[in-house]
Amino acid sequence: AQSVTQLDSHVSVSEGTPVLLRCNYSSSYSPSLFWYVQHPNKGLQLLLKYTSAATLVKGINGFEAEFKKSETSFHLTKPSAHMSDAAEYFCVVTYNNAGNMLTFGGGTRLMVKP
């Protein structure tokens, strides 16, 4: 069965410092991987996705993630945090190329201090 582990339930950074949110997935066939963000009282918004093209994926709002097959990882990074980045982040995997069932990680709450 597919699974995703987000290694930190909470991450706290200061505004202007780098962000690293860690994600590991179980390895069975070729995955499609996503990062979604959820701001309070909002739906889940796609930040970026990996679908077996370039291993370094750039997303919205300055976020990027690198797919590392040898480490089964898909960590999310941003060079400089902004207050508006404070939200819940979900790493998500699907192994079905038709894009059906998504499997979510447990989520990481990012807090940004002024």
Next chain:
Amino acid sequence: EPEVTQTPSHQVTQMGQEVILRCVPISNHLYFYWYRQILGQKVEFLVSFYNNEISEKSEIFDDQFSVERPDGSNFTLKIRSTKLEDSAMYFCASRAFVGQPPGNEQFFGPGTRLTVL
């Protein structure tokens, strides 16, 4: 920008009552989904729906659950006889059909928080 909407935002019900959660997917989308997140737990897949039938469902989606697309715009999740453990945030999502590329994005609604007393 088109978005998925869900109503109500919060539903409170008594155990044993039936509830219907409503979703309006993005208008040209053809795949529809329900997920749920129990407080403090992961978001879990419930069911996917395409061409007026269920295409995939999880073990959670038992006989107490049903989905329907009653008209051209709404997609509903019905829980026949709610239990305390059905209390969760329920998310609807939709996806456009664009052939068979991998990693088609699912667009999510803001969720309905269901509280069963």
